[in-house]
Amino acid sequence: MPYKQNNIDFVIPWVDGNDKEWLEEKKKYIPSNKILNTNSRFIDWDNLQYIFRAFEEFTPWVNKIYFITYGHLPKWLNINHPKLVIVKHEDFIDKKYLPLFNVNPLEINLHRIKGLSEKFVYFNDDFFILKPIKPDVFFKNNLPLDFAILDSIHDGSISHMLLNNIDIINKNFNRHIKPEYEKKKLVFKNFFKWFYPLYGKEIIQTIACMYIKKGHTGFVGNHHPQPFLKSTFEILWEKEEKKLLEVSSSKFRTNEDVTQYLFRYWQLVSGNFIPLNYIDYKKTRKYIEIRTLKDSYNVNKDIKSKKYTFYCINDDISKGRYTKEDMSHRDFELSKRLIKEALNTMLPKKSKFEI
Numbered sequence: 001m002p003y004k005q006n007n008i009d010f011v012i013p014w015v016d017g018n019d020k021e022w023l024e025e026k027k028k029y030i031p032s033n034k035i036l037n038t039n040s041r042f043i044d045w046d047n048l049q050y051i052f053r054a055f056e057e058f059t060p061w062v063n064k065i066y067f068i069t070y071g072h073l074p075k076w077l078n079i080n081h082p083k084l085v086i087v088k089h090e091d092f093i094d095k096k097y098l099p100l101f102n103v104n105p106l107e108i109n110l111h112r113i114k115g116l117s118e119k120f121v122y123f124n125d126d127f128f129i130l131k132p133i134k135p136d137v138f139f140k141n142n143l144p145l146d147f148a149i150l151d152s153i154h155d156g157s158i159s160h161m162l163l164n165n166i167d168i169i170n171k172n173f174n175r176h177i178k179p180e181y182e183k184k185k186l187v188f189k190n191f192f193k194w195f196y197p198l199y200g201k202e203i204i205q206t207i208a209c210m211y212i213k214k215g216h217t218g219f220v221g222n223h224h225p226q227p228f229l230k231s232t233f234e235i236l237w238e239k240e241e242k243k244l245l246e247v248s249s250s251k252f253r254t255n256e257d258v259t260q261y262l263f264r265y266w267q268l269v270s271g272n273f274i275p276l277n278y279i280d281y282k283k284t285r286k287y288i289e290i291r292t293l294k295d296s297y298n299v300n301k302d303i304k305s306k307k308y309t310f311y312c313i314n315d316d317i318s319k320g321r322y323t324k325e326d327m328s329h330r331d332f333e334l335s336k337r338l339i340k341e342a343l344n345t346m347l348p349k350k351s352k353f354e355i
Contacts, residue, residue: 007064007117007118007119008061008062008063008117008119008120008135008138008139009062009063009064009066009117009119009120009121010055010059010064010065010066010120010121010123010225011066011068011110011116011120011121011123012051012065012066012067012068012122012123012125013068013069013103013106013107013125014067014069014125015069015072016044016069016070016072016074017044018044019070019072021071022070022071025099026099029099029101029251029252031101031251031253032252032254033252033253033254033255035157036157036158036252036253036254036255043315043332045126045313045315045336045339046336046340047336047339047340047343049074049076049350049351049353050340050344050346050347051123051125051127051128052065052077052351052353052354053347053349053350053351053354054128054129054130054347055129055353056352057347057351058129058130058131058133059129059132059133061134061135062083063083063117064083064084064085064115064116064117065083065084065085066085066087066113066116066120067084067085067087068087068088068106068113069086069087069088069089070088070089070099071089073086076354076355077353077354078352078353078354078355081352081353084353085115087113091113091114092109092110092112092114093105093106093109093112093248096249097248099251100250100251101251101252102250102251102252102253102257103253104161104247104250104253104257104258104259104260105247105248105250107122107259107260108244108248108258108260108263109233109248110122110228110230110233110260111230111233111237116230117230118229118230118231119138119139119142119144119227119228119229119230120227120228120230121138121225121226121227121228122226122227122228122260123225124312126312126313126314126315127224127225127310127311127312128303128310128311128312128313128343129225129309129310130303130308130310130311130346131306131308131309133309138225138227139227139274140274141274143229143272143273143274144226144227144229144267144273145227145273145274145275145276146222146267146268146273146274146275146276147196147202147220147222147275147276147278147281148190148193148194148196148206148219148268148273148275149199149203149205149206149219149220149278150205150208150209150216150217150218150219150220151205151209151217151218151220152209152217152218153217154218158259160255161253161255161257161259162259162261164257164258165258165259165261165265166215166216166217166218166265168236168243168258168262169216169262169266169269170215170216172240172266173186173215173269173270174215183213183216184210186269187206187210189271190271192275193271193273193274193275194206196275196278198275198276198277198278198279198280199275199278199279200278200279205220216265216269219264219265219268221261222264223287223312223314224285224287224310224312225310226260226264228263228264228267229267229272232263232266232267232272233263236262236263236266244258284308284309284310285308285309285310285311285312286310286311286312287312287314288302288311288312288313288314289314289316290313290315290335291316291327293327293331293334296331296334296335296339299311299313299338299339299342300338300339301342302342303339303342303343303345303346304342304345
C-alpha cells in the first residue's frame with residue numbers, strides 16, 4: 001500500500017498499574033517467570049504528562065501520537081486533541097490473545113495499528129525529550145537513523161529474548177540461504193554504514209566481532225526512542241509468522257519471547273538505515289536504572305543540568321536479579337517527587353494534551 005512519506009508518527013504504550021479492574025483481571029493469571037514480571041513494570045510514576053508536554057514543546061512537527069492502552073486513560077489526558085489517537089489492545093491484537101500483561105506482543109504487532117504511518121518512532125513511557133529536536137534526529141532520506149555496531153549478548157534480565165532475536169536474524173541472514181548473506185559480505189556491502197567514522201572507537205568492537213564466524217552475535221543496544229519503518233514489521237511477519245504468533249499469545253514476559261529490537265536488528269542487517277553520529281549520541285542521551293533513592297537524586301541532578309536531549313528513566317525498584325530489596329514506599333514516594341520536580345523545571349506549562 002502507498003505511504004505518506006513526510007509523516008512521522010509516535011507510538012507509546014502505557015498501563016495504569018493502579019486500575020482496580022486491570023488488577024482484578026491480572027490476578028486471574030500467574031506468570032511463569034516472576035523475575036521478568038515484577039510489579040515495578042506496572043507502577044505509575046505520575047510523570048507521563050511531561051512526555052506529552054515535550055511532544056508539544058519540542059516536536060511540534062509530529063503527525064499523530066498513537067497512545068496504546070489496556071482501556072484506562074490518565075485523568076488529565078485531553079482525548080480530543082487532534083494529534084492524539086487512543087489505541088486499545090483489542091483494536092490491533094486478536095481478541096483470543098487478550099488480556100495481555102506483556103509489552104512484547106504489543107510491540108511486535110505495531111504495524112497493525114490502523115492509520116499508522118510508514119515512518120514512526122516507538123517510545124516507552126520512561127523516555128523523555130528534554131530539548132527541541134527536528135525530524136532528522138530520527139529519519140533521513142526516508143530511512144531511520146541508527147548505529148550498526150556489533151556486540152555480543154551479555155548477562156541481563158532480557159538476554160534470553162535478545163538471543164531469540166539474534167537467532168531469527170541468523171536464520172534469515174546466513175551463507176546457507178545465500179552466499180552473499182555471510183556476515184562479512186553483508187557488512188562490507190554497506191561498508192560505510194558499519195564503519196561510519198562518527199561511531200568513534202566503537203568501530204573496533206565491530207572489527208573484533210567480525211572474526212566470530214558463526215553469524216551475528218549481537219548489536220550495541222538502543223534503549224531510547226526508536227525509529228522504525230512499518231514495512232519492516234510486515235516483512236518479518238511474512239517470514240516469521242509462526243514465532244511471532246507464538247509471542248503474540250504470551251500473556252506475561254517469558255524467556256521464549258522476542259522483542260521490538262528484532263525489527264531494529266533487521267533494519268541494520270538489511271542496510272535499511274542511515275548511520276548517525278554515535279559520538280554525539282552518547283553525549284546527548286542517558287539511560288539510568290532506578291534501584292535506590294540515591295539513583296533518583298542523580299536523575300534530578302541530571303535533568304536540571306540541561307545536558308541531555310533524551311533521558312530514559314528505567315525503574316528497577318522491585319526485588320529481582322539486580323535489586324536486593326524492594327524500594328520502600330517512603331523512598332518510592334520521595335523518588336517520584338524528585339523526578340517530577342526536575343521534569344517540572346524543564347516543562348512547567350500544561351500542554352494542550354492536558355485538560
